[in-house]
Amino acid sequence: MSKQAIAFDFDGVIHKYSKGWQDGSIYDEPNLQVIEIMKKLLQDNYSVIIISTREPEQIKRWWDLNIQSPIATIIPEYTKFWNSDKVGITNRKLPAVCYIDDRA
Numbered sequence: 001m002s003k004q005a006i007a008f009d010f011d012g013v014i015h016k017y018s019k020g021w022q023d024g025s026i027y028d029e030p031n032l033q034v035i036e037i038m039k040k041l042l043q044d045n046y047s048v049i050i051i052s053t054r055e056p057e058q059i060k061r062w063w064d065l066n067i068q069s070p071i072a073t074i075i076p077e078y079t080k081f082w083n084s085d086k087v088g089i090t091n092r093k094l095p096a097v098c099y100i101d102d103r104a
Contacts (some may be wrong), residue, residue, distance in 0.1 A: 005096040010052035012102035026062040
């Protein structure tokens with residue numbers, strides 16, 4: 001049985017983004033309350049997706065430096081649905097039952 005996915009925007013939701021767009025760098029700390037929500041969703045058998053216009057590799061590097069758990073991975077280009085126990089990172093909109101975005 002496939003899992004339902006919940007999608008999170010990166011800047012302003014996961015990455016605090018306190019100074020807005022600067023030079024393209026990811027300069028701020030993570031929003032730990034959001035990380036805890038993501039962990040809980042994974043425990044409750046949801047798939048979790050990070051969606052951003054940034055390159056997924058940039059977000060993955062920041063995630064690996066700042067977040068010990070859960071594990072995140074870049075979603076391959078050919079993937080149409082995310083159904084995993086890892087946080088998926090993409091710059092494409094994938095199907096989800098809910099999108100969490102600071103600019104929705």
